[in-house]
Structures are given as C-alpha cells and as structure tokens.
Amino acid sequence: MVQKLTEMGVDRILPLTAERSVVRWDDAKAAVGHLSTAGGVVMAEPGGDPVDGTVRVLVVGPEGGWTVDELAGHRTVGLGSTVLRAEAAAIAAGTLLTVLRDGRVAPSL
Numbered sequence: 181m182v183q184k185l186t187e188m189g190v191d192r193i194l195p196l197t198a199e200r201s202v203v204r205w206d207d208a209k210a211a212v213g214h215l216s217t218a219g220g221v222v223m224a225e226p227g228g229d230p231v232d233g234t235v236r237v238l239v240v241g242p243e244g245g246w247t248v249d250e251l252a253g254h255r256t257v258g259l260g261s262t263v264l265r266a267e268a269a270a271i272a273a274g275t276l277l278t279v280l281r282d283g284r285v286a287p288s289l
Contacts, residue, residue: 181267190274200244224273226263228256231276232287240269
C-alpha cells in the first residue's frame with residue numbers, strides 16, 4: 181500500500197491506531213496523537229459526502245469501521261458505492277486526492 185501511494189504522488193502517509201485496529205503498536209513505536217477537526221481532516225466512511233477540493237487529509241479507518249467517538253466532530257466522505265478493505269480504501273483515497281490536487285479531474289459542484 182505504501183509503495184502504491186508513493187508511486188501515485190501522495191505527499192504524506194501517517195499510520196494511526198483506531199479503537200478497532202487489529203494491530204497494536206507498543207509505546208516505543210506508537211506516536212500518541214488525536215485527529216484534529218481543523219485543517220481539512222475528513223474521515224472515509226460509507227455514505228459520506230463526495231470527495232472535493234477542500235479535503236487536505238483523508239483518514240482511512242480499520243476494517244471494523246470507526247467508532248461513534250472517533251467520528252464525532254469530523255466530516256465524512258465516501259469512497260464509492262462498495263465497502264473497501266483498508267488497503268483498497270487507502271489507495272482509492274490517495275487516487276482521488278492526487279487527481280483532484282493535480283487538476284486531472286474537477287470536483288463536482
């Protein structure tokens with residue numbers, strides 16, 4: 181996934197741990213942080229709004245989905261009509277954001 185996102189031109193890839201994450205990092209490997217509701221951070225969620233040019237950071241969650249607490253205060257965007265596994269969702273999100281950023285497609289109004 182990291183290789184493909186890098187090839188597409190994704191600027192930054194930040195792993196995070198969610199409440200339903202299967203893999204758990206020990207304290208030495210995990211950076212403690214919280215998702216900000218400022219700065220264009222949105223969360224991928226089935227049924228969310230279309231991805232548009234205002235999205236700067238798109239967070240893809242665990243395959244178990246986001247909890248209500250994790251979604252609180254965040255705008256959600258959908259990545260299509262199907263439910264994607266985490267790896268496919270990250271690649272879909274990276275593709276959408278890079279083509280919008282590069283002007284290869286225009287956001288729908």
